[in-house]
Each structure stands twice: as structure tokens, then as C-alpha cells.
Amino acid sequence: MSGRHDVRAAVLGLCGWLAAAAAIHLGVRWAALATTAVAVVVVGLVALVALVALVARTWEGARRLALGGLCVAGAAVVAVGLREQAVTASPLHGWAEQGATVDIVATVVSDPRAVEGMWADQVVVRLRVREAAARGERHRVGGTVVLIGEPDWAEVTLGELVVAEGRLAEPEDGHVAALLRGTGPPVHLRDPDPWWRASAALRESIRASTAHLAPAPAGLVPALVDGDDAGLPAEVEADFRTTGLTHLTAVSGTNLTLVVGALLLLARSLGVRRRWLTLVGALGIVGFILLARTEPSVLRAAAMGTVGLFAFGTDGRRRGLRALGVAVVGLVLIDPWLAVSAGFVLSVLATSGIVLVGPPLASGLRRWLPRGLAEAIAVPTAAQLACTPVVAVLSSEVSLIAIVANMLAGPLVGPATVLGLLGGLVGLLDEGLGRLVGTVAGWCVGWIIAVAQTGAGLPLAAIPWGSGPVAITLLIVICVALVPVLHLVVRRPRWAVPVAVLALLVVLGVPGRIWPESWTDWPPAGWLVVACDVGQGDALVLATGLAHTAVVVDVGPDRDAVDDCLDRLGVEQIALLVLTHFHADHVAGLDGVLRGRQVAGIESTAVLDPPEAAADVQEVAAARGVPVAIAPSGSTRQVGALSLQVLHPRSVEPTTGSGTGESANDASVVLLAQIAGVRLLLTGDLEPPGQGQLARMLPNLEVDVLKVPHHGSDHQDLAWLTSLGAEVALVTVGADNDYGHPSGRVLDGLEAAGAEVGRTDLGGDLAVTMTEGALDLVTRH
Structure with missing residues (x-):
């Protein structure tokens, strides 16, 4: 954990992120690419010149870093233009504008989802197109379409090759080429590849290992392991939102860190070292992506979870922030529209908190707690603190219980996730033994559910907070100020307990009217x-x-x-x-x-x-x-x-x-x-x-x-x-x-x-x- 933070890659990541966001909001077209790139770079360099000099510590380093920022920003703008060009130049785009009827050969790239319709039930599934034919033309094309079809489509499986016929329509989502509706039943051409079949079997085994439990734990365990929240009751989801625990029910970097971290610990205990340990970690990351599905949110979570592993590994202070910058650049270049996604903002901020605040917080806690427990508390606490201002912008409120709830739930998240995965793996061999392990995982998530329910029921679990510049600036100042306070408190257990009790009393007893009216005047109370x-x-x-x-x-x-x-x-x-x-x-x-x-x-x-x-x-x-x-x-x-x-x-x-x-x-x-x-x-x-x-x-x-x-x-x-x-x-x-x-x-x-x-x-x-x-x-x- 020694050494200084290496923020140069983080600066490059910021340049790419801002450039992609600016290009998307300006509606980049090929004729405007150069103008946009120059504007973004000039504004970015003027704003960052003083910071660059401090970061690089020499003017030569500043020059190199500025040149790197220029290159990354330009690449991000070009990536936006290329993606837009690929969509508009595709025959699918033109056919969608005309409402043409098409035949496509495509690969299923998402699990089918049944929805109730006004006239009949329908199924929604994403397809990656290989070939398409319409209006007497046949083309080999790329791109993704969202199919809205009849109930027979519920039987398709991720990774299989199918033929579909229907009418194209223009999509609302810029990530897809078209909507495909009015389709008949699928024609199955080829079964999924073995790794997709293995992934589907493991997901089903995880669900089966907890199916005998009450609805709340039965739904939460699969959500923790691989983001499968289809069985999670609505009231549990609402409690998790109020208490700042929603990140547990979605595929996030935390999921990958826990799963791959457990795999690395097992490999280390078996004597695996150095490069072989790196190979085990890489295979674990690939396996997690296959298990959780190759959606953009999963790839983002995998990248940020990998950064988290760097942060708590050897030389984490230097390597963690460097890995974060590389991850941001890579993700923005692969999928530029992540730059304007709220999920991406929260993911990057959460990971930044884990990298910058998590290790020293865990170090303080390790003075009086076991290493695993200290890190289980430090990681979600740091992430929640970093995300609080953005959450306030999105929801116009601040959860007073979120940090405490994450501290209380954190120690059981790891065991529940690992046991849930283990229950699925064991269940592939013996269903009864899988249910036994799943029962223990259910006991662990029972505590997490109790924390969420209790926290959501507190009088001031969340307070309204304005989303204007004054209110958000003040919240940022409070969050930054809390970092050294937390470090000071956690290093001394005789302080930690009284401070926690005082915080709980504030949440339980402080009347809402102490908050300045100018920050909370909308919506009006009651x-x-x-x-x-x-x-x-x-x-x-x-x-x-x-x-x-x-x-x-x-x-x-x-x-x-x-x-x-x-x-x-x-x-x-x-x-x-x-x-x-x-x-x-x-x-x-x-x-x-x-x-x-x-x-x-x-x-x-x-x-x-x-x-x-x-x-x-x-x-x-x-x-x-x-x-x-x-x-x-x-x-x-x-x-x-x-x-x-x-x-x-x-x-x-x-x-x-x-x-x-x-x-x-x-x-x-x-x-x-x-x-x-x-x-x-x-x-x-x-x-x-x-x-x-x-x-x-x-x-x-x-x-x-x-x-x-x-x-x-x-x-x-x-x-x-x-x-x-x-x-x-x-x-x-x-x-x-x-x-x-x-x-x-x-x-x-x-x-x-x-x-x-x-x-x-x-x-x-x-x-x-x-x-x-x-x-x-x-x-x-």
C-alpha cells in the first residue's frame, strides 16, 4: 500500500470521458468531428493546465500528459462518430425508417423477458444480426435489434443462432439499430456454444439452491451472485433503495471483486503464485462475465471490479488509480455512450472511492478488526461516500442511513455471495447438497434484508436535498470533510462506537425542520x-x-x-x-x-x-x-x-x-x-x-x-x-x-x-x- 497515487492515467481517462460526453451532446457528425475535437481539447487543456503541472511535477511531464490527453480526447470523439456512422450507414437503419419487413439471421444476446401486453403476452429479447434480407436485397450486417415477439420466443437461449421475420421500426434506444416486431416463432439454426450452456446451467442451479427459502432470501442470493433479480420482491427493492443498498442487487464491481477475490484466495491457499495467479484471476473475470451476461453494465462492472482488486493488491496506491484511468479510457472507446450514463458515473465514482478512501479506511479498521471484516466494512463505505452527491442529484434526497447500512450489511455480503455461487456449483453435482449450501447463503442475506428493512423504517432514513449547485456543492464539501473524520474515528475503537451511536440517535430523533428550507423546499412535506x-x-x-x-x-x-x-x-x-x-x-x-x-x-x-x-x-x-x-x-x-x-x-x-x-x-x-x-x-x-x-x-x-x-x-x-x-x-x-x-x-x-x-x-x-x-x-x- 506504500507509494504515491499515480493520477496520470486518471487524467487521461477524464479527458476521454469529457470528450465523449461533449461529442454526444453536440450531436457529432463526420463534418463536425475536427471542430468538436479541437473545442474539447482546448477547453480541457485550459482547465487542466495547472493540475497537469502539479501531477506531472515537471513541465516536460506536463507536456507529455497534455499530448496524451489530446490523443485520448480525439480518439473518444472519433469513437462517437464511428458508432453513429455505423448505425446510420447500416441497411437496418434505412429499412427501419421505411418500416420494411425483413428476414434476419441473428445470435441471441440477452435472456428473453416475458411482458404482459394489452392484447396478448409478448417476449422481448436482443439479437445481434449477422445477415438481413428485405426489399429483394440480402446483406451481411452487424448491429443489435430489440425483438418484440410472441410467447414462443421465451424458449430461445442466450448464444443460440436463430432466424426471425418481422417488421422493423426506429428505436428509442440509440444503442440498437432497430426494433423488430410482429414476428412469428423463432427458427432454431444452432444451439449455444458450450460456455453459454454451462453459464445457463449454473444460473439455474443458483436459483434452485435457494428456491425452497422465503421469497426475499430466495430472490436476493441470485441477485448478489450474478445480478439475477427477477425473483426479488418489490418491497425488498424499495427498502434497498432507501438505505443505499441497491448496488447489491445489480451487477456491480463489488460482485466481481467478491467472486474473483474468493477464487484468488482459494488458488493462493493451494499454492498458486505469481503469473499463474494472474491467469486464475483472468479466467475468473471471464467466467463472471459469462455468468452475469455480456451486457454493457456487466462489462462496466467487470472493469471496475478489476480496478478494485488492484486497489487492495500489492502497491495498490499506485496501481489502483492507474488501472481506473485505463478502465475509463477503454470503456469509453469501446462504448462511448457510457460517458452519458448515470450508471457509469456512479460506477466510476464508487471505484474512485474504493481506490482512494478504501485502503486507508481498511488500514485503520485493521488495528482492531480482522483483515477480512475491515475490508468488508471499508469498501462499501468508501463507495457510498463517493457516490452520495450524484445520488442526491438523481433523487433529490440524501440517505442518512446509507453509510451505516453499508457498514452493517457489508460483512455478510461476501459470505452470502460466495456461498450462493458455491451452492450453485455444488448443486450441479448434487441438488440436495446445493440446497444445504444455499440455505446457509440464505441465512447470510437474512441479516442484510433485516438491515434494509430496519433502516428504511427509520424516521430520517432519507431527507430531501436540493439538486441545485449550492446544495450539491455543500454536500460535496461535507463528504470530503467526512473522509479524514472517518479515518480518525476508525483508528480508535473507543471513538468509533460513541460516534456510531450518536449518528444513530441523530437519524432516529432529529426533526426534519433543522435542514435549511432553501435546500428542502421542494417537494413540500406531506x-x-x-x-x-x-x-x-x-x-x-x-x-x-x-x-x-x-x-x-x-x-x-x-x-x-x-x-x-x-x-x-x-x-x-x-x-x-x-x-x-x-x-x-x-x-x-x-x-x-x-x-x-x-x-x-x-x-x-x-x-x-x-x-x-x-x-x-x-x-x-x-x-x-x-x-x-x-x-x-x-x-x-x-x-x-x-x-x-x-x-x-x-x-x-x-x-x-x-x-x-x-x-x-x-x-x-x-x-x-x-x-x-x-x-x-x-x-x-x-x-x-x-x-x-x-x-x-x-x-x-x-x-x-x-x-x-x-x-x-x-x-x-x-x-x-x-x-x-x-x-x-x-x-x-x-x-x-x-x-x-x-x-x-x-x-x-x-x-x-x-x-x-x-x-x-x-x-x-x-x-x-x-x-x-x-x-x-x-x-x-
């Missing part, structure tokens, strides 16, 4: 519903009383606007997404809601009008593995503290309606919601005929909050709206729209009836809260 400012469209978020979980009704016309609104509210999991009807101002932002969040399901009206928009919704949802169904008329369900009842429409059989979009408004799903004793009526774009139906069906209906139909249009049954007795009326409307919304007649009528009217064009996001038994309307602007 919000029940928020009408997002998404321009001329609808997007409403209903609280459920569950951490980071909401019900969303409509998604607006702008994916970025609704995504930002949900980020501000800290919504990570959507228990239900309701699309009231298929006009673009209610559904076009769907991709923004699905971005980085778990959505349990989508429900919408049975009137699929306009049909093109309805098909687009089905396509986007299927590509993300989200089931789509018709909102069950008259049904009532409970989501946490929120109850929802579908009042309209009565039709449950899918129909295209007029087919022109004219029948869409009056087919809107109307919801009656209740939370904390407050009744809310969400009306979509319901028009007077539909409003009259509701008035006849529920003649004495009264509500506390009304979402005014159709953006406050003048086309309303105003007598019915005012008869509802709403205290708060929400008007979702875009500023300076061309429709004359909202109508002054409607606004005056609602106000005369005693409603406080809020408009998103004037107030931005609108939140309804309950304070001491009274409703309040809070605007973000």
Missing part, C-alpha cells in the same frame, strides 16, 4: 398529489405513503419535463402508470417516466385512438419489459395508503374508436383517488358527454381536489364541475398555448364555487398538501 409542469399536457403524481413510490397518471408531451418532475419528487418506483387516453400531450413523454425507474405496469383506456399512438405506447413499454393492460372499469385497488377506483369508461374490450383521435377525449380513464382522507377526481380530457355520464352515474359525488378536464377548456359541463365542491382545482396547461386554455369562464366559475385554482403555466409544479387538517396548494415557482 404532498398528496403533484401536477407536473410539462407544458401543454397532463402528468400527475399521486403519493402512496411508500418510500420513493408513486402512482403516475399521464406523462405529458415532453419526456425530459416529466422525468425532471419525478426526479424532483424522488420517485424511483412507479406502482402503477395510468394513461388516460392516447393523445400525444398525455403519452408522448412515456420514455421519460421509464428512464431509470421501475414501473410495475401500465393501464389505459380500451379505446385505442389514435391507433398509431396506442401502438407506440405498446412498443415502448414492451421494449422496457413493462406490461400494458386496460384499466378495469369499476375496480378499486390499494397501493400503500392510496386507494384508486376506475369510474370511466365502462368499455373493457379494445377498440380503435374513430381511428382519427376524435373519440379519445371522451374515452379518458377517470379515477377517484383517496389518501389521508382526501378525495381526488382525475378526469383526463373528459368532455361534456362523458361528464354527463358521470353526473348521472354518481349524482351526489363530492371531492376535495379536482383535476380540471382538458386543460381548462371552455368545452365543459360547468354546473357539474362546480357541484363537486372541490377545495382545490388543478389546471394543467402550457404557457402561451394556441388553444385559448384555460377558459376564463371556467376559472371564474370554479373560484366562485369556493375552489382555489392552481395553474401550471403560472405556478410551475403544483402540490396539494395537508397541514393540520387543512388542504394547501403549494406552487414551485
Whole structure:
């Protein structure tokens, strides 16, 4: 662990990372490559010149490092251009623009995933194309397509060669060449290679070794070993998010470090040394990639896990940071779009924390703890500390329990992961013995689950935190200041215990109001519903009383606007997404809601009008593995503290309606919601005929909050709206729209009836809260 950190490779990695991100955001084309490269390098060199001189310690070293940064930045920009050129020049891209029907020969590169559809169940799987034929032409091509097919596709296995036929469509995801839909059953040409068959057998054996356990441990063990979280209960995932333990359920560098580290320890105990030990480690990394699948996130995790092994190996201070820089450069050149991925940012920061903070923290802990236990605590603690500012930007909150939760769970993560893998390996030989080992792994994850459940239930497990520059800068300063404090505390056990107890008391007892109002003024405490400012469209978020979980009704016309609104509210999991009807101002932002969040399901009206928009919704949802169904008329369900009842429409059989979009408004799903004793009526774009139906069906209906139909249009049954007795009326409307919304007649009528009217064009996001038994309307602007 001796020696200075060698940060030269890290500087090169930063140059490549910034250059790739700039090139992607600027929309690089071949004609603009040189200009972009020069701009990026000039800006980078001006910003880094002083740092370079200090890092290199000589001006000659500074010159070389600057030249290296120039080369890496240029290579990253070229990589972006090459990737874009490869996609646009592919025949698949042109055929997708034309909606052509194609036959392809392709290799299956992901596990098939079944999703519920509005009309029938479907399967989503990724294929790497070898040959494609369409419009009388046949080409040998590369590229990946996302296939949305019939249930027979659930039987394909990773690595096998298949023939598929269907219609191409343009993708939302820039990483793939096209979507392939309307396919028949697969034609099997060749079985997977032996290593893929072995990987599938081991994954199945890992699942089988814990299948006899309760759902939570049975789902968590495979997630720890290889990222297979299909069986993990939703409530466990929610607890893990609140307590900062989500990284355990996804394929991360920690998984690889634990698996390969255990393999190296075993090899060392058997007498393996030097180059042979390196070979064992390399084989372990390859085996882990095959087990966890060759997705971009897995390759990123493998690279960062390898860096972690360097950090805790011989001469880790020098080699760890050097390995990190090389890994960043390599990943950005292989897949430039990682540069703008939140997962990549978190992965690099976590690994930086492990490299820079982890070893000295572990060294302090080893003064009074065994080596393995010290490192098990130091690694997740360092990673969590480094990631906290970015997590705050993404979620608008800070987990006060995350570091403590990682410290408590960390010592059992290694045994659970290794035992889970061992249970799978043993299970290949003897199922009974595999279940025995899996049971012990289940005992280990039982402690981790208990930590997550207990931590998530604490009053201040997480506090709201702004995502503005002042709030994030302050958080960075706090995290940096905590590093020497932690080092000082962990070296002295007589200090560590009192400090831990004090931190726990703070989390348990400090009232939220001590946090400065300017950092936590949005969302307001105790919000029940928020009408997002998404321009001329609808997007409403209903609280459920569950951490980071909401019900969303409509998604607006702008994916970025609704995504930002949900980020501000800290919504990570959507228990239900309701699309009231298929006009673009209610559904076009769907991709923004699905971005980085778990959505349990989508429900919408049975009137699929306009049909093109309805098909687009089905396509986007299927590509993300989200089931789509018709909102069950008259049904009532409970989501946490929120109850929802579908009042309209009565039709449950899918129909295209007029087919022109004219029948869409009056087919809107109307919801009656209740939370904390407050009744809310969400009306979509319901028009007077539909409003009259509701008035006849529920003649004495009264509500506390009304979402005014159709953006406050003048086309309303105003007598019915005012008869509802709403205290708060929400008007979702875009500023300076061309429709004359909202109508002054409607606004005056609602106000005369005693409603406080809020408009998103004037107030931005609108939140309804309950304070001491009274409703309040809070605007973000």
C-alpha cells in the first residue's frame, strides 16, 4: 500500500470521458468531428493546465500528459462518430425508417423477458444480426435489434443462432439499430456454444439452491451472485433503495471483486503464485462475465471490479488509480455512450472511492478488526461516500442511513455471495447438497434484508436535498470533510462506537425542520398529489405513503419535463402508470417516466385512438419489459395508503374508436383517488358527454381536489364541475398555448364555487398538501 497515487492515467481517462460526453451532446457528425475535437481539447487543456503541472511535477511531464490527453480526447470523439456512422450507414437503419419487413439471421444476446401486453403476452429479447434480407436485397450486417415477439420466443437461449421475420421500426434506444416486431416463432439454426450452456446451467442451479427459502432470501442470493433479480420482491427493492443498498442487487464491481477475490484466495491457499495467479484471476473475470451476461453494465462492472482488486493488491496506491484511468479510457472507446450514463458515473465514482478512501479506511479498521471484516466494512463505505452527491442529484434526497447500512450489511455480503455461487456449483453435482449450501447463503442475506428493512423504517432514513449547485456543492464539501473524520474515528475503537451511536440517535430523533428550507423546499412535506409542469399536457403524481413510490397518471408531451418532475419528487418506483387516453400531450413523454425507474405496469383506456399512438405506447413499454393492460372499469385497488377506483369508461374490450383521435377525449380513464382522507377526481380530457355520464352515474359525488378536464377548456359541463365542491382545482396547461386554455369562464366559475385554482403555466409544479387538517396548494415557482 506504500507509494504515491499515480493520477496520470486518471487524467487521461477524464479527458476521454469529457470528450465523449461533449461529442454526444453536440450531436457529432463526420463534418463536425475536427471542430468538436479541437473545442474539447482546448477547453480541457485550459482547465487542466495547472493540475497537469502539479501531477506531472515537471513541465516536460506536463507536456507529455497534455499530448496524451489530446490523443485520448480525439480518439473518444472519433469513437462517437464511428458508432453513429455505423448505425446510420447500416441497411437496418434505412429499412427501419421505411418500416420494411425483413428476414434476419441473428445470435441471441440477452435472456428473453416475458411482458404482459394489452392484447396478448409478448417476449422481448436482443439479437445481434449477422445477415438481413428485405426489399429483394440480402446483406451481411452487424448491429443489435430489440425483438418484440410472441410467447414462443421465451424458449430461445442466450448464444443460440436463430432466424426471425418481422417488421422493423426506429428505436428509442440509440444503442440498437432497430426494433423488430410482429414476428412469428423463432427458427432454431444452432444451439449455444458450450460456455453459454454451462453459464445457463449454473444460473439455474443458483436459483434452485435457494428456491425452497422465503421469497426475499430466495430472490436476493441470485441477485448478489450474478445480478439475477427477477425473483426479488418489490418491497425488498424499495427498502434497498432507501438505505443505499441497491448496488447489491445489480451487477456491480463489488460482485466481481467478491467472486474473483474468493477464487484468488482459494488458488493462493493451494499454492498458486505469481503469473499463474494472474491467469486464475483472468479466467475468473471471464467466467463472471459469462455468468452475469455480456451486457454493457456487466462489462462496466467487470472493469471496475478489476480496478478494485488492484486497489487492495500489492502497491495498490499506485496501481489502483492507474488501472481506473485505463478502465475509463477503454470503456469509453469501446462504448462511448457510457460517458452519458448515470450508471457509469456512479460506477466510476464508487471505484474512485474504493481506490482512494478504501485502503486507508481498511488500514485503520485493521488495528482492531480482522483483515477480512475491515475490508468488508471499508469498501462499501468508501463507495457510498463517493457516490452520495450524484445520488442526491438523481433523487433529490440524501440517505442518512446509507453509510451505516453499508457498514452493517457489508460483512455478510461476501459470505452470502460466495456461498450462493458455491451452492450453485455444488448443486450441479448434487441438488440436495446445493440446497444445504444455499440455505446457509440464505441465512447470510437474512441479516442484510433485516438491515434494509430496519433502516428504511427509520424516521430520517432519507431527507430531501436540493439538486441545485449550492446544495450539491455543500454536500460535496461535507463528504470530503467526512473522509479524514472517518479515518480518525476508525483508528480508535473507543471513538468509533460513541460516534456510531450518536449518528444513530441523530437519524432516529432529529426533526426534519433543522435542514435549511432553501435546500428542502421542494417537494413540500406531506404532498398528496403533484401536477407536473410539462407544458401543454397532463402528468400527475399521486403519493402512496411508500418510500420513493408513486402512482403516475399521464406523462405529458415532453419526456425530459416529466422525468425532471419525478426526479424532483424522488420517485424511483412507479406502482402503477395510468394513461388516460392516447393523445400525444398525455403519452408522448412515456420514455421519460421509464428512464431509470421501475414501473410495475401500465393501464389505459380500451379505446385505442389514435391507433398509431396506442401502438407506440405498446412498443415502448414492451421494449422496457413493462406490461400494458386496460384499466378495469369499476375496480378499486390499494397501493400503500392510496386507494384508486376506475369510474370511466365502462368499455373493457379494445377498440380503435374513430381511428382519427376524435373519440379519445371522451374515452379518458377517470379515477377517484383517496389518501389521508382526501378525495381526488382525475378526469383526463373528459368532455361534456362523458361528464354527463358521470353526473348521472354518481349524482351526489363530492371531492376535495379536482383535476380540471382538458386543460381548462371552455368545452365543459360547468354546473357539474362546480357541484363537486372541490377545495382545490388543478389546471394543467402550457404557457402561451394556441388553444385559448384555460377558459376564463371556467376559472371564474370554479373560484366562485369556493375552489382555489392552481395553474401550471403560472405556478410551475403544483402540490396539494395537508397541514393540520387543512388542504394547501403549494406552487414551485
